[in-house]
Ligand SMILES: [Ca+2]
Ligand SMILES: [Ca+2]
Ligand SMILES: [Ca+2]
């Protein structure tokens with residue numbers, strides 16, 4: 001290479017000539033090396049002097065020097081042996097981010113005559129970044145009534161490396177309820193979905209804990225994990241239930257107003273308003289029952305409201321509904337049978353059905369004077385009547 005040392009900056013022709021020379025040098029002096037990222041200080045990169053056609057002995061006298069834009073200190077040349085070596089830590093991710101191509105451009109300059117060489121040092125990716133999830137925990141809320149095959153989106157992981165070192169696959173810990181579905185899209189990201197494979201039941205399990213693992217394609221592979229916390233939300237899928245379907249109650253007639261007949265109790269396995277219960281007389285309940293009894297819708301207490309007369313009616317059948325407060329309520333049923341017990345509240349009644357008066361003084365013994373009929377509205381012993389006459393009379 002010939003180069004005139006004479007400088008005449010005022011001459012445009014010379015400038016043009018210099019420029020053309022520089023371009024020609026750039027084209028002819030291209031040397032390419034590659035080095036993995038994160039190698040230790042002093043790692044050999046290439047025999048740069050030799051590859052550029054320079055003698056070791058001329059490096060110092062010709063002021064051999066290297067310039068690199070922005071990252072001057074990453075690579076260095078030993079002027080004694082003309083070897084390019086790694087001078088400080090090279091982190092591919094810091095240098096080039098997610099870009100597939102990553103290289104350091106060096107400009108090698110020698111004087112007398114001035115020559116400029118261009119050297120590319122490609123920085124190769126190593127798998128030094130595990131897949132990372134943005135959160136430590138992903139929380140999902142799933143209504144228990146969701147059908148099998150329902151899908152719920154998940155957030156994937158990212159990997160700072162490139163190529164296979166950043167290609168992720170995913171797995172979910174084996175479990176009864178959920179599968180993982182991963183679809184690749186054009187943007188080199190994955191679409192992750194949790195798929196319901198068995199219906200969940202809040203009344204059985206309220207919270208499912210899963211572990212999602214992302215595995216990169218490096219050798220050896222690196223992994224990242226995230227916990228999936230799945231809260232099962234309640235659906236109104238349980239009707240209130242009474243302890244028994246029939247309650248048999250015995251109650252004295254004439255029980256005063258407000259007497260407690262029974263305190264009913266129903267329970268509901270759901271949650272929130274889906275388990276809150278209202279107690280009501282069912283549509284089957286007749287008016288005569290409603291006139292005698294009252295039910296407290298909040299606590300299920302049935303009390304006496306009207307007068308209970310055994311002689312009037314001695315058996316009441318009361319159908320009760322327990323309804324939850326859901327907007328789509330479910331109902332449980334029971335029957336309360338109230339049997340009244342008789343009290344001796346009726347005096348015997350006497351009716352003279354026939355009488356023949358006056359009695360003649362010579363009436364023979366055995367003559368029927370009067371036919372008396374006795375009755376008592378009470379029952380059992382209370383209704384049994386005995387008859388007697390005042391003593392010391394001729395009858
Ligand atoms: Ca990686
Ligand atoms: Ca890397
Ligand atoms: Ca439920």
Ligand SMILES: [Ca+2]
Pocket residue numbers: 236237238239240268269270274275324326330
């Ligand atoms: Ca319910």
